[in-house]
Amino acid sequence: xxxxxEYREEDLPAYTPMPWSLKEIRDAIPPQYFVxxxxxxxxxxxxxxxxxxxLWYGATFIDPYFKSAEAASVxxxxxxxxxxxxxxxxxxxxxxxVFTGIWVIGHECGHGAFSDHKIVNDVVGFVTHxxxxxxxxxxxxxxxxxxxxxASMERDEVYVPKxxxxxxxxxxxxxxxxxxxxxxxDTPIYxxxxxxxxxxxxxxxxxLFNVSGQKHYPKWTNHFDPNSIxxxxxxxxxxxxxxxxIAAMVYGVMYFxxxxxxxxxxxxxxxxxxxxxxxxxxxxxxxxxxxxxxxYRGKEWSFQRGAAATVDRNFLGWQGRFFLHDVAHYHVIHHxxxxxxxxxxxxxxxxxxxxxxxxxxxxxxxxxxALWESYNKCQFVENEGDVLFYRDSEGKxxxxxxxxxxxxxxxxx
Numbered sequence: 150x151x152x153x154x155e156y157r158e159e160d161l162p163a164y165t166p167m168p169w170s171l172k173e174i175r176d177a178i179p180p181q182y183f184v185x186x187x188x189x190x191x192x193x194x195x196x197x198x199x200x201x202x203x204l205w206y207g208a209t210f211i212d213p214y215f216k217s218a219e220a221a222s223v224x225x226x227x228x229x230x231x232x233x234x235x236x237x238x239x240x241x242x243x244x245x246x247v248f249t250g251i252w253v254i255g256h257e258c259g260h261g262a263f264s265d266h267k268i269v270n271d272v273v274g275f276v277t278h279x280x281x282x283x284x285x286x287x288x289x290x291x292x293x294x295x296x297x298x299x300a301s302m303e304r305d306e307v308y309v310p311k312x313x314x315x316x317x318x319x320x321x322x323x324x325x326x327x328x329x330x331x332x333x334x335d336t337p338i339y340x341x342x343x344x345x346x347x348x349x350x351x352x353x354x355x356x357l358f359n360v361s362g363q364k365h366y367p368k369w370t371n372h373f374d375p376n377s378i379x380x381x382x383x384x385x386x387x388x389x390x391x392x393x394x395i396a397a398m399v400y401g402v403m404y405f406x407x408x409x410x411x412x413x414x415x416x417x418x419x420x421x422x423x424x425x426x427x428x429x430x431x432x433x434x435x436x437x438x439x440x441x442x443x444x445y446r447g448k449e450w451s452f453q454r455g456a457a458a459t460v461d462r463n464f465l466g467w468q469g470r471f472f473l474h475d476v477a478h479y480h481v482i483h484h485x486x487x488x489x490x491x492x493x494x495x496x497x498x499x500x501x502x503x504x505x506x507x508x509x510x511x512x513x514x515x516x517x518x519a520l521w522e523s524y525n526k527c528q529f530v531e532n533e534g535d536v537l538f539y540r541d542s543e544g545k546x547x548x549x550x551x552x553x554x555x556x557x558x559x560x561x562x
Contacts, residue, residue, distance in 0.1 A: 161549040164443060166536060167508045171453045174485060177504040182493040187264040189492065193474065194254050194273065201247045208240045208417060237416065245424025246465075246472035252281050252425055253476045253491070259289035260296075260487040275390075279398060281425055284356065284391035287372040291379050296487050299437070300455035302446045302530075302537070307361050308437045310444055310530045310539060315364070320532060321544065333528060333542030344524050349423065351430045428473070435462055435519055436480045440526045440539050440547040442510065449535035449554070456484035460510035461498070462519065477516075481509060531556065 214220055215233035224232055257263040258274025271285075278285035291306050298304035313320060318332055335343075354360035359370040366378055373392055375385040406414050442458045463469070464477030476483075479494030482501050489497060502509045512519060526547075527539040536550035549555065 156545055158546070158549055161546060163551040164536065164538070164548050165551040165554075166443070166445070166449060166454050167457055167505060169453065169505070171451075171485070174453060174501070174504060178486075178497050178500045182497040182500075183486065183489055184493075185262065185265050185488075185490050186492075187266065187269060190254070190257070190263045190490065191273075193492075194251070194277075197247055197251045197254065201244065201251065204240060204244045204247060205417060208237070208244075211236045211240065241420045241424065243472075244421035245428065246468060248281060248421050248425045249428045250472045250474055251277050252283065252429060253474045255281070255283070255285065256292075256476070257474075257491060259285065259292060262488045262490050275394060279391075279394035281422060282353075282395065282398060284372050284388070284395055286384075286387035286391045287380070288356070288391075290384055290388075291372065294379075296484065297452070298455065299484060300442075300444050300458035301450045302444055304363075305455075306363065307355065308434065309361065309363060310527070310537070312530055312532050314532050316529055318529065318544075327544060329543050340525065344520070347434075347524075348427045348430055351434075352426045431516065431520060432464060432473070432477045432480075435464075435516060435523060436460060436477070438523045438527050438539075439510070439512070439519075440523070440541070442538075443548075443550075444530060444537045446535045446537070453485065457481065457505060457508045457510070459484045460512055462511075462516060463513040464516050481511075 211233060215224075215229045215236065220229040220232070223229075254263065255274045255277035258270040258277070261267070261270050263270050263273060274289070275285045278288065294304075295306040298306065302309065316332060318329075319325075319327060321327060351360065355362065356372045359366055362370065370377055370379065372379065373388075373395075375388040375392075377388075380388055402414060402418075436459050439460050442460060443454075444458065445454060459481050461479055461481050462477050464473065469475075469477050474491045475494050476491065479491070479498050482489065482494050482498045483491070485501065486497075502511075514522075526541040528542055529540055530537040531540075534550065534554070534556040536554040538546045538548045538550070540546050
């Protein structure tokens with residue numbers, strides 16, 4: 150039977166931000182987990198490249214075989230077509246995962262976690278990210294600022310929550326009821342459309358238009374303008390290098406489309422790349438968006454509190470661990486120590502979890518269920534307060550700041 154208990158803010162679990170310094174947390178983790186092994190990192194990259202090449206080569210047999218008279222006689226013409234597109238579906242799924250793993254290697258390079266040698270990080274990162282339509286140096290700069298300011302309402306670069314004011318929702322006052330249906334009365338079909346749009350377009354939209362970034366940035370803020378507010382004067386040249394890489398990709402796609410047809414480019418490359426954008430956005434969105442994760446304003450924010458405001462997830466089980474290099478399974482430790490190599494994440498997380506206890510967040514909820522719930526439950530945060538939690542489409546939260554962090558509601562006049 151459904152619960153009929155009345156929702157009251159004071160009944161919510163109270164949250165007190167973590168008290169430890171970053172040094173105290175680092176000292177709790179053995180030093181060997183901070184050591185980078187360049188040959189080991191290169192072996193993971195080589196593995197990914199070999200898998201991508203093998204899948205690509207295998208895909209060259211799909212159309213010739215299933216369009217052949219032999220396939221039609223064995224499977225029937227209709228069966229051959231079904232098997233043909235099912236085979237392409239298998240290729241797209243696994244090649245998308247492999248491409249995402251290669252992107253993750255570039256992400257490691259951007260943090261300097263791949264190698265102790267800067268030239269190795271930059272060459273590997275530039276090549277892998279450029280091949281997957283990411284302006285390596287430009288994105289590295291803004292991503293570093295995200296890590297440096299995560300969960301800060303004033304300074305974070307991405308997934309900055311909207312406030313009541315942003316959505317035009319009035320502040321709650323005692324005795325005054327707000328009709329949230331007026332603001333969030335979308336149908337499930339429309340919500341699904343918006344969610345799919347996010348998964349496909351969010352990363353290009355962020356790079357091109359600063360979507361989900363800080364709202365106080367100028368209107369045309371993007372990752373391709375060397376004079377953007379995102380970059381300093383000393384960073385302009387590497388932004389230009391990133392742009393040259395993307396321009397080379399444009400030329401390459403045009404060349405191969407003319408040589409082999411655009412349809413072939415789509416089947417072998419573009420559709421797996423779309424999966425990269427989907428997985429990347431889904432992973433990062435679910436890392437940073439959950440009803441029980443805090444955001445901070447002002448003096449209550451610190452680097453380590455922001456790092457703890459992320460969640461590890463069992464993302465696609467063994468496929469997420471193998472193909473995606475544990476990027477989703479052990480993301481919390483990555484936010485605390487971005488230069489730690491990903492292959493040390495599992496062991497280092499055990500020590501982190503033991504030290505910070507209840508401040509470590511983990512979820513084994515199926516990730517597509519989590520995506521739907523987070524998208525619906527994480528709507529906005531309050532205009533005021535230094536410790537904040539998302540509210541859903543009924544204005545309800547699942548957690549509240551401890552009493553000393555609460556903002557007192559004003560009485561209706």
